[in-house]
Amino acid sequence: IHTQDNLVKKHLIDHSQCILCNHAAENVGHLFFNCPFSYHVWKEVLQHIQERPPLRNFKHEWVRIFHLTKWKSMKSNRILQYLKLTIAVIWEERNLRRFARCSSSISAIIFKILS
Numbered sequence: 001i002h003t004q005d006n007l008v009k010k011h012l013i014d015h016s017q018c019i020l021c022n023h024a025a026e027n028v029g030h031l032f033f034n035c036p037f038s039y040h041v042w043k044e045v046l047q048h049i050q051e052r053p054p055l056r057n058f059k060h061e062w063v064r065i066f067h068l069t070k071w072k073s074m075k076s077n078r079i080l081q082y083l084k085l086t087i088a089v090i091w092e093e094r095n096l097r098r099f100a101r102c103s104s105s106i107s108a109i110i111f112k113i114l115s
Helices: 002-009 030-033 038-052 059-067 074-100 106-114
Strands: none
Touching: 030 038, 030 074, 038 059, 038 074, 038 106, 059 074, 074 106
C-alpha cells in the first residue's frame, strides 16, 4: 500500500506526514488505527457493531473483534463487512485530501460507513 512512509523509502517524496491529523508520520498502522481521526471513526463504527462503547485499550478491542470474526455466522460476516468498509473509506478520505484537496467531516464519513 502506498502510504507516505513507503513513498519516502522509494525516494518518491521527501517527507511523511499523515494528512488526516498532520501530527505523525503516515504508515499503515498510524493511518488506519492510531491516527486520532481514524480513532474517532473506528470508535463510532465499533460502537455501532457491538451496540456498546469500545474498550479504552484499542489493542484489546481488536483482539476481541478479530476473535468474533472467526466464526461463520451472520454477525461475524456483518462485522467483517464493516471492518473492510471502514478501511476503504479511511483510505478514500486520505486520497481525497491528498490528491483532490477536499475533505469530509468525521460525521459524514461515519454516516457513509453506517448507512
